[in-house]
Amino acid sequence: MERFSHMAFFEILRAERVGRGLTQAELASRANISIPTVRALETGAGTILTLEAVLPILGLRWRVTEPAEHMGRVLAERRRAHGFSQQALARKIGCSRVRIIALEAEFSGRVATLAAALRLLRLRNPLERSDLAKGRGLAPPKNEAEQDRVMTPPDLAKAIIEHFSHAMAGRVLDPSRGEGAFFDHFPDHVEPHWCEISEGRDFLSWSDRVEWVVTNPPWSELRTFTRHAMQVSENVVWLAPLTNLTTKARLRDLQEAGFGIAELLFVDTPKSWPQSGFQIVAAHLKKGYSGHWKVAQLRGGGGAQAS
Numbered sequence: 001m002e003r004f005s006h007m008a009f010f011e012i013l014r015a016e017r018v019g020r021g022l023t024q025a026e027l028a029s030r031a032n033i034s035i036p037t038v039r040a041l042e043t044g045a046g047t048i049l050t051l052e053a054v055l056p057i058l059g060l061r062w063r064v065t066e067p068a069e070h071m072g073r074v075l076a077e078r079r080r081a082h083g084f085s086q087q088a089l090a091r092k093i094g095c096s097r098v099r100i101i102a103l104e105a106e107f108s109g110r111v112a113t114l115a116a117a118l119r120l121l122r123l124r125n126p127l128e129r130s131d132l133a134k135g136r137g138l139a140p141p142k143n144e145a146e147q148d149r150v151m152t153p154p155d156l157a158k159a160i161i162e163h164f165s166h167a168m169a170g171r172v173l174d175p176s177r178g179e180g181a182f183f184d185h186f187p188d189h190v191e192p193h194w195c196e197i198s199e200g201r202d203f204l205s206w207s208d209r210v211e212w213v214v215t216n217p218p219w220s221e222l223r224t225f226t227r228h229a230m231q232v233s234e235n236v237v238w239l240a241p242l243t244n245l246t247t248k249a250r251l252r253d254l255q256e257a258g259f260g261i262a263e264l265l266f267v268d269t270p271k272s273w274p275q276s277g278f279q280i281v282a283a284h285l286k287k288g289y290s291g292h293w294k295v296a297q298l299r300g301g302g303g304a305q306a307s
Contacts (some may be wrong), residue, residue, distance in 0.1 A: 175203035
């Protein structure tokens with residue numbers, strides 16, 4: 001990102017958006033935020049929570065030394081290196097110490113506070129392009145039908161369906177049929193239905209109730225798909241990265257809709273997929289469930305081993 005080294009981080013957002021051919025409206029839609037919120041972020045306003053929703057869509061991430069770190073810890077280390085107490089930094093920025101504590105401990109608060117802290121601590125280039133954005137990632141930056149398609153191997157889809165088939169009944173919907181890997185293996189005792197946007201059947205326009213929704217959804221629209229699936233069904237099974245399903249925002253969505261994670265079926269990343277290092281799971285989201293997550297590993301032969 002050398003060509004952006006002179007920019008404030010929020011100015012990079014606009015440059016990356018324009019460089020990817022996205023309008024503010026398109027970015028807002030993909031991040032599930034409003035257009036005014038995008039405008040605010042691009043001028044250094046708004047909240048860190050909404051900023052975090054935008055970064056992966058633009059193929060950006062914070063420059064941290066360890067994957068488990070968040071930028072708040074980096075700020076805390078930099079503050080101490082400069083010899084500032086939290087109170088001293090707050091005084092220089094013109095905010096309360098409570099805001100600095102939230103910024104460092106939870107990486108939450110206002111973008112304006114973050115921008116001021118980065119400037120005072122001389123962190124001039126805190127963003128970098130993510131590895132997934134440099135090549136063909138698992139969640140492409142542009143969610144066009146031909147780009148956001150990572151096809152599930154039929155044998156993997158079959159194994160996942162077989163794992164959950166004992167509980168399936170009634171109407172079962174594949175909301176993103178693709179080449180039919182999941183749909184073609186629905187058990188005989190259910191009533192199968194499907195959507196596929198490339199064939200003019202958009203899941204987000206589906207309104208009929210079904211008992212189960214099962215597929216490998218477009219990961220760049222995972223949150224939108226999940227919210228809609230929870231409106232039309234009481235059981236949702238997604239094949240997706242574990243990290244995409246268990247962020248604070250995703251878990252909050254589940255709680256607000258009255259859903260819980262009933263089971264996480266760990267699967268090996270198919271060899272035909274980009275190898276990202278993230279754990280892939282078939283997650284069963286269930287209406288009214290509030291117990292512990294059941295965890296199992298899908299074995300090579302198709303069976304599951306509880307753990």
